[in-house]
Structures are given as structure tokens and as C-alpha cells.
Amino acid sequence: MFIVIIKSVLLISATSLRPHTQPKNWTAGFSLLELLTVICLVGILSSIAIGWYGGNTRDVIEHVTNQRNAQEIVSLGVYATIGGADFVIPGDKQASAAKLIGGVTGQQGMWKGKHFSLTNLRPTDLPGALTFVKFESDLLLYDPAGQQP
Numbered sequence: 001m002f003i004v005i006i007k008s009v010l011l012i013s014a015t016s017l018r019p020h021t022q023p024k025n026w027t028a029g030f031s032l033l034e035l036l037t038v039i040c041l042v043g044i045l046s047s048i049a050i051g052w053y054g055g056n057t058r059d060v061i062e063h064v065t066n067q068r069n070a071q072e073i074v075s076l077g078v079y080a081t082i083g084g085a086d087f088v089i090p091g092d093k094q095a096s097a098a099k100l101i102g103g104v105t106g107q108q109g110m111w112k113g114k115h116f117s118l119t120n121l122r123p124t125d126l127p128g129a130l131t132f133v134k135f136e137s138d139l140l141l142y143d144p145a146g147q148q149p
Contacts (some may be wrong), residue, residue: 041093069125070132070142073097076116077140080104083111088138093130096140098123 029090035051077096080087083106087099121129 066128069129069131073133074140074142076100080116084108085116090138091134097126
């Protein structure tokens with residue numbers, strides 16, 4: 001359809017702007033108006049396509065960022081649990097993850113005295129990330145599907 005529109009615009013502008021009798025030194029080609037029309041149409045369509053593509057990209061980036069943040073929460077939670085850090089609030093993922101952002105200290109084994117903290121996350125990042133985290137036996141687990149239990 002786009003090609004039909006361009007051909008009809010070119011045909012209308014070619015028949016209305018060129019004299020019917022062409023001088024001998026004229027060569028076959030596009031007039032300046034025809035070229036500008038095509039450039040305008042391509043610009044309009046590309047701006048629509050870029051806007052649509054940019055909107056979809058933002059959603060994908062946000063989804064992947066939330067998954068990455070959830071993986072960080074779970075992996076640090078596992079290490080903190082092994083180290084005996086007291087951060088788990090049973091049934092409350094939000095508060096448990098907020099404690100990890102604030103930082104907890106290991107109490108046993110080789111992690112005794114080690115500080116566990118999610119330095120790259122802010123409390124405002126938690127709602128999106130926690131959709132990919134679930135509790136099972138008071139242990140934070142990663143849920144790639146992002147389903148709430």
C-alpha cells in the first residue's frame with residue numbers, strides 16, 4: 001500500500017508540474033518535489049516505527065532488570081542464610097529484602113562477621129523484583145516465571 005501511495009504521489013506531481021513537451025536536454029528522473037515528498041513520507045513512517053519500537057524496548061528492559069534484581073536478592077539471601085545472618089521475616093518478602101538492602105552480618109562459620117548488603121538496589125526497586133522471588137521454608141527462591149505463590 002505504501003508503494004501505491006508513493007507511485008500515485010509521484011505520478012500526480014510528475015504530470016502536473018512537468019510541461020507536456022520536454023526540451024531535448026531534459027533527462028528522465030525525479031523532480032525535486034518528488035524527492036522531497038518521498039523523504040517526508042519515509043520520515044513520518046520511520047518516526048512512527050521508532051516510537052513503537054522504543055516503547056516495547058522499555059518494557060523488556062524493565063522486565064529483565066527486575067529479574068536481575070530478583071536474582072541478586074536471592075543469591076545474597078542464600079549466602080546470608082548460610083552465614084547465619086538474621087534477616088528473614090517469615091512470609092514478608094518485602095521486609096526481608098529491605099533488611100538485605102540495609103545490610104546484615106554473618107554469625108557463623110567462615111562468614112562470621114562478614115557484611116551482606118545489596119548496595120545496587122534501592123527500596124523503590126523491590127516491588128518489581130519481588131514478583132520473581134518466592135518464599136519456601138523461610139528461604140528466598142528465584143521464580144523465573146514471576147508468579148506469586
